[in-house]
Amino acid sequence: MHKKKIFSRESVYFHFFISPWFLGFLIFTLWPIIQSIYISSTDWEMQLNVAPKFIGMANYKNLLFNDELFWISLKNTFYYAFGSVPLGLILALILALLLNQKLRGITIFRTIFYLPSVISGVAVALLWVWIFNPQFGIVNAILAKLGLPTPGWLTDPAWAMPALIIMSLWGVGGSMLIFLAGLQGIPTEFYEAAEIDGAKLWAKFRYITLPMLSPTIFFNLVMGIIGSFQIFTNVYIMTSGGPGTATLVYVLYLFQNAFLYFKMGYASAMAWILFVIILTLTLLVIKSSAFWVYYETEVKR
Amino acid sequence: MKRRIIQVIFGYLLLIPFAILFLIPFLWSISTALKPLNQAFLFPPQWIPKPVMWENFVKGWKAAPFGRFFLNTTIITVLAVLGTVLSSSIVAYGFARLESFDKNILFILLLSTMMLPGQVTMIPIYILFKNLGWLNTFLPLIVPSWFGGGAFNIFLFRQFFLTIPKEFDDAAKVDGAGYFTIFWRIILPLSKPVLITITIFSIIYHWNDFLNPLIYLDKLEKFTIAIGLRYFQDNYQATYINLMMAVSLIALLPILILFLVAQRFFIKGIVLSGLKG
Amino acid sequence: MKKFLVVLCLGVMFLVSSVLYAAPVEIRYIYWGNTEELQFREEMIKIFEQKHPDIKVIREGNPPAEYDRKLTAQLTAGNAADVINMCNDWWGQRGRQGAFADLTPFVKKDKLDLMKLFWSFPIKSMQSPGILEGLPYILKTQALFYNKKLFEEAGLAYPNDNWTWDNFLEAAIKLTKGEGAQKQYGVVGFPTINAAWMFGGDVTSSNMKLVVANNPKTLKGIQFLRDLIFKYKVMPTIAEFQAMGTGVRFSTGKGGMMIDYSWSIAWLQQAMHDPWDVVQLPMDPATKKRYPECRADGLAIYSQSKNKDAAWELVKAFATDPDIQKYIAKNEGIPALKSIALSPEHLNTFKEGFKPYNKKAFVDAVSYAKLQPFGGYYNELGTAWTREMDLVLLGKESPEEALKKFQTVGNDILKRLTK
Numbered sequence: 001m002h003k004k005k006i007f008s009r010e011s012v013y014f015h016f017f018i019s020p021w022f023l024g025f026l027i028f029t030l031w032p033i034i035q036s037i038y039i040s041s042t043d044w045e046m047q048l049n050v051a052p053k054f055i056g057m058a059n060y061k062n063l064l065f066n067d068e069l070f071w072i073s074l075k076n077t078f079y080y081a082f083g084s085v086p087l088g089l090i091l092a093l094i095l096a097l098l099l100n101q102k103l104r105g106i107t108i109f110r111t112i113f114y115l116p117s118v119i120s121g122v123a124v125a126l127l128w129v130w131i132f133n134p135q136f137g138i139v140n141a142i143l144a145k146l147g148l149p150t151p152g153w154l155t156d157p158a159w160a161m162p163a164l165i166i167m168s169l170w171g172v173g174g175s176m177l178i179f180l181a182g183l184q185g186i187p188t189e190f191y192e193a194a195e196i197d198g199a200k201l202w203a204k205f206r207y208i209t210l211p212m213l214s215p216t217i218f219f220n221l222v223m224g225i226i227g228s229f230q231i232f233t234n235v236y237i238m239t240s241g242g243p244g245t246a247t248l249v250y251v252l253y254l255f256q257n258a259f260l261y262f263k264m265g266y267a268s269a270m271a272w273i274l275f276v277i278i279l280t281l282t283l284l285v286i287k288s289s290a291f292w293v294y295y296e297t298e299v300k301r
Numbered sequence: 302m303k304r305r306i307i308q309v310i311f312g313y314l315l316l317i318p319f320a321i322l323f324l325i326p327f328l329w330s331i332s333t334a335l336k337p338l339n340q341a342f343l344f345p346p347q348w349i350p351k352p353v354m355w356e357n358f359v360k361g362w363k364a365a366p367f368g369r370f371f372l373n374t375t376i377i378t379v380l381a382v383l384g385t386v387l388s389s390s391i392v393a394y395g396f397a398r399l400e401s402f403d404k405n406i407l408f409i410l411l412l413s414t415m416m417l418p419g420q421v422t423m424i425p426i427y428i429l430f431k432n433l434g435w436l437n438t439f440l441p442l443i444v445p446s447w448f449g450g451g452a453f454n455i456f457l458f459r460q461f462f463l464t465i466p467k468e469f470d471d472a473a474k475v476d477g478a479g480y481f482t483i484f485w486r487i488i489l490p491l492s493k494p495v496l497i498t499i500t501i502f503s504i505i506y507h508w509n510d511f512l513n514p515l516i517y518l519d520k521l522e523k524f525t526i527a528i529g530l531r532y533f534q535d536n537y538q539a540t541y542i543n544l545m546m547a548v549s550l551i552a553l554l555p556i557l558i559l560f561l562v563a564q565r566f567f568i569k570g571i572v573l574s575g576l577k578g
Numbered sequence: 579m580k581k582f583l584v585v586l587c588l589g590v591m592f593l594v595s596s597v598l599y600a601a602p603v604e605i606r607y608i609y610w611g612n613t614e615e616l617q618f619r620e621e622m623i624k625i626f627e628q629k630h631p632d633i634k635v636i637r638e639g640n641p642p643a644e645y646d647r648k649l650t651a652q653l654t655a656g657n658a659a660d661v662i663n664m665c666n667d668w669w670g671q672r673g674r675q676g677a678f679a680d681l682t683p684f685v686k687k688d689k690l691d692l693m694k695l696f697w698s699f700p701i702k703s704m705q706s707p708g709i710l711e712g713l714p715y716i717l718k719t720q721a722l723f724y725n726k727k728l729f730e731e732a733g734l735a736y737p738n739d740n741w742t743w744d745n746f747l748e749a750a751i752k753l754t755k756g757e758g759a760q761k762q763y764g765v766v767g768f769p770t771i772n773a774a775w776m777f778g779g780d781v782t783s784s785n786m787k788l789v790v791a792n793n794p795k796t797l798k799g800i801q802f803l804r805d806l807i808f809k810y811k812v813m814p815t816i817a818e819f820q821a822m823g824t825g826v827r828f829s830t831g832k833g834g835m836m837i838d839y840s841w842s843i844a845w846l847q848q849a850m851h852d853p854w855d856v857v858q859l860p861m862d863p864a865t866k867k868r869y870p871e872c873r874a875d876g877l878a879i880y881s882q883s884k885n886k887d888a889a890w891e892l893v894k895a896f897a898t899d900p901d902i903q904k905y906i907a908k909n910e911g912i913p914a915l916k917s918i919a920l921s922p923e924h925l926n927t928f929k930e931g932f933k934p935y936n937k938k939a940f941v942d943a944v945s946y947a948k949l950q951p952f953g954g955y956y957n958e959l960g961t962a963w964t965r966e967m968d969l970v971l972l973g974k975e976s977p978e979e980a981l982k983k984f985q986t987v988g989n990d991i992l993k994r995l996t997k
Contacts, residue, residue, distance in 0.1 A: 010400050013480050017395030018407065020388040021455060024448025029414055032425035039424065046654050095319065101312045111564065112320045118560050121509030122530040123549035127330045130542060135822045138329040141346045155820045170326065230418055233511050237534070240643075243820075254420055259516060260647050262654055264424055271420040278418060338848040342826050364613035519648065521616075521637040531641035535612045541845070544613070 040268035045261075052265065059269035070270070072245050073253040074277075076161065080249060081228040083165040089220055092172040093213075096179035110180075117173030125237035128167045129154065154239055157246035164234060164247060175220040182216035183209070214293040218285070225281050229274065250274060334358070334547035341542050354543070358551060361544035367551075369522060370529040377439050377514075377525065378507040381446040385503045386496065389450030393458030394484045398470065415452045427516060441517045442510070446503075454499050461495040462488060501563055505556055526552045602631070603888040607877075608638040608652070609663035610645035614844060618909060622902050626895045633888045635661075653677050660883040661892050664712050666703040666874045667953025669786055679879040680709040684890045695898060696914055699947040700874035712876030713897035714914040716906055718840050719943035720772070720870040721936075722746075722859050727852040728753055728762065728834045736855070737835070739939070742863035743776060743802070746835070750812040753834030764812035766833025767824035770967040771950050773803035775869035777862050781963070782951040782988075787996060789959075789988030792981045800977040804970055816971050825849070839871075840940045844910055847932050856939045858946075872947035874914060912940055919944075955995060962987050 015022070040059055044052030063070045095113050099106060116124075131137045132153040140150040151159040190208045199207070210217075232251040235241060241248035241256075254274070258267035328348075333341055334357055336350035362368070396408055430441040449455060465488060473483050489496070511527040518524055530552060533545035609619055616639050623635050638659055640648050652658035658677070685692060692701050700714035724737050732752045737745070750764030774781050779796030782789050790796075806813040814827070825842060827833040829849040837859065846854070861868045877893040879886055896902055903913040907924040910932065918924055925937050952960030966984045969975035975983075 008401075011402065014395050014399035014401035014404065017399060017480070017484075018392045020447065021392040021411065021449030021452075022407070024388075024445065025410070025414065027429075028426060028445055028448060029417070029422060032422035032429070033417075035425035035428075036421055046651075098312070098316050098319070101308075103309060103312050103316075107564075109316050109320055111561070112323050115557065115560065116323060116326070118505055119509070119553045119556050120505070122511050122527045123509075123552045126530060126533070126545055126549050127326055130333060130546065131326055131329060135826070136342055136346050138325060138346065152821055170323065226416065226418075230420070237511075237531075251420060255512075258424055259651070262651070268421075268424055271418065271423070274418050275421050279416060282416060338845075339829070339851055342830050342849065365616050515644070519638050519652075521639040528641065531643060532611070532613045532616060535642060541613070541848075 077250040084168040085224040092176040114173035117171040186212045357547040361547040374525040382503040384447035385450035389454035397462035602634040606636040606659035607661040608659035660889040678711040679881045712878040714874035714876040715896040717912040719872040721856040721939040741860040746860045766827040767836030773799040792985040870943040
């Protein structure tokens with residue numbers, strides 16, 4: 001391969017083709033990042049004719065040491081993430097396994113499971129507020145019929161977050177499809193060979209399916225973590241962080257600081273801390289992946 | 302043979318309960334949407350409304366300028382999706398087919414931006430648009446899509462383009478075609494599954510977007526459906542829950558129809574983009 | 579030379595026509611509203627625009643949950659709408675910070691006799707020291723709602739305007755029956771502020787500088803409220819209210835009476851199963867005085883508006899234009915204009931599809947009106963009040979302790995807010 005000249009014709013065209021993204025990167029990513037770092041070191045509150053004052057790391061210090069709500073929102077977000085991501089992955093996998101059968105009308109089932117993840121936003125949030133209504137919603141109606149206790153869901157600080165987590169399970173269709181694609185990529189020869197060796201259902205699952213699926217699990221896990229830490233719309237519409245501070249999640253608190261109290265510096269600092277958290281978790285998962293993710297090139301017994 | 306029958310029965314036995322669980326939210330909302338208000342708050346809750354109030358859909362629609370909101374949302378979505386598909390495919394073509402000394406660095410840069418939470422840049426971007434005088438217009442909701450359309454989409458396109466044999470390109474080059482012609486006449490037409498996938502993902506994102514219209518739009522006539530639904534939420538406990546459900550369902554309809562129609566391509570697109578790893 | 583003349587003529591014609599053609603002045607109007615209120619205000623704006631073709635109103639109608647945030651953002655950024663929808667329970671906070679223009683010069687210019695046109699309550703409460711901040715256009719008051727069917731079943735005569743709190747309690751006891759989730763309560767709605775006021779007590783001083791809640795009369799009221807829940811057991815507990823609120827309990831026939839606001843009428847007309855009606859709030863048996871909480875929505879002009887004259891036209895129209903006020907009357911709002919509010923037309927005709935009810939109770943309430951101290955700027959005070967009241971109604975704190983604590987905390991808040 002001959003050495004690429006810096007200004008080869010192809011290179012010029014390359015830059016031309018990627019220019020929309022590169023320009024966008026400069027305008028909407030790089031410059032805002034720099035600005036955001038700067039803003040997070042000021043006390044700017046958007047008032048007219050009042051210049052922002054440089055206060056160094058004060059915002060970060062206040063967040064970490066003087067702000068109870070910061071820690072509450074962080075705790076709530078971790079609660080949500082560690083509830084919805086594992087449960088979501090398990091459910092998505094179960095559904096994918098069920099959909100991986102050769103049955104008549106399987107596409108109808110696939111549509112039913114995938115559809116809810118396609119719709120989102122305000123309409124769905126309003127639907128679920130009603131579904132979880134303690135007195136008239138369908139969830140408690142069914143629980144009552146079965147003779148089970150009927151919690152207050154979104155009106156009860158102890159049950160509000162579980163309600164949100166349950167709601168998130170309705171939208172596992174996306175990761176389910178990715179699992180399905182992964183399942184369909186496992187060569188059937190493996191299963192046949194295992195059958196000949198007399199392996200039962202569980203053994204097949206544990207020694208073939210799971211390892212072969214580990215790259216997909218990895219992908220869904222990373223996407224799930226990144227997504228769950230940024231949950232906002234549902235909480236904003238359904239609970240506004242309540243009851244009390246039970247569902248005050250991180251991005252909601254950030255939004256309040258930015259667009260309700262106009263503490264722009266403070267909110268920018270929050271955004272950076274969020275980035276660090278997500279980055280750290282993702283790197284942890286990536287690092288750990290060496291131990292449990294098998295790629296097709298390293299088939300294990 | 303018997304084993305097969307058992308397998309089939311078990312298969313359905315397991316699928317049907319889950320399917321019912323997943324369908325219940327829809328069915329319950331439809332039931333509420335069709336009720337007169339004094340039946341919505343009954344205990345124990347009823348499933349079948351008596352009488353069936355089909356007019357709730359019309360009443361709900363008229364309760365706020367939803368026609369206007371629908372139009373606004375459509376305009377924003379169409380223009381933003383157009384921008385997304387065009388610009389992300391062009392950029393992806395560059396990464397997939399063209400060589401340059403800095404290609405790898407830039408690609409890593411691209412991938413790393415996928416990890417950046419939007420909140421980090423949200424405030425400076427808001428200020429940027431404010432200084433440009435673009436507050437209260439659709440521009441902040443449309444223009445960014447034309448600048449690359451999102452790292453995720455570029456990534457998907459690139460993965461797909463890589464699976465197209467280079468021989469097609471070479472054949473065209475021999476005929477004297479330039480890079481752009483190859484992109485437009487050869488690569489794109491062969492990329493139908495991923496084009497459809499990204500179009501659909503993009504439509505869904507912009508149609509349901511709540512946060513951006515919330516912070517950028519002030520005038521009633523510019524609001525989108527997502528904001529419009531907020532009018533049904535009142536501070537006081539008494540809400541017209543039936544109308545709210547009705548309009549929520551109408552708001553979901555376009556996406557549902559779109560998905561049902563384009564299902565086949567869509568799912569193939571995800572698989573073919575090699576998302577397994 | 580000819581060419582020059584032609585151009586000159588064209589130029590003059592152009593100048594003259596552009597002066598004569600006055601493009602309509604645009605004013606921005608920011609307001610809140612759920613779906614009904616949105617349509618309601620839209621009609622009012624339309625009536626106005628028809629009469630003022632030279633003014634175009636840019637609607638900035640926000641969902642109720644977003645209004646505060648949007649208005650604060652605009653005020654902070656210095657580009658608020660020209661006409662601002664406000665409520666008199668904001669106690670002129672924003673006026674104090676210079677957000678509202680003084681309407682007195684405009685009122686004088688148009689020779690409006692405010693005390694003749696309106697009740698004193700809305701006008702007085704829209705005044706900050708020295709500034710008239712807004713003109714009221716719609717009133718919202720309280721009344722005692724009662725379920726006729728439940729009264730008949732209990733063998734009770736309907737409430738009337740001569741009721742005292744003793745009559746109220748008697749009825750409440752007789753109306754309470756049943757157990758568990760389906761229990762029927764005598765009282766399903768009783769705002770804490772009404773409790774504080776019911777025997778002549780107060781929460782704050784009339785100049786909003788001091789919290790005076792810790793006094794015997796206020797105490798008596800709060801004790802009464804607490805007793806409703808725990809001693810007489812005629813009102814649901816807080817937990818029960820959270821599961822099913824006032825409006826829903828009343829509309830599904832599980833509550834005999836509730837103290838509620840005129841804005842619930844429209845919803846109740848659709849949601850209510852049983853026949854119902856309203857009377858004025860019961861009186862203190864000792865003084866025969868009653869204290870309904872009333873509010874007034876009004877329009878204010880942004881102090882930095884560049885179109886104050888056009889904005890004034892809208893403010894004036896909403897409050898005094900008979901067509902707009904009549905529209906309010908026909909659509910189940912209480913018009914602020916006294917003449918229209920008291921007219922037989924308003925009192926005796928009802929919106930299409932509405933069952934008749936004793937509208938007069940709501941109108942009469944204005945003469946006794948009292949303004950709650952927790953609106954707008956004083957939101958924080960309201961949060962502190964609710965916190966203490968919740969503890970009392972949960973049975974976790976005695977009324978004496980709560981009022982004492984609230985007075986201390988409240989005065990700190992007020993000191994900070996009224997610096």
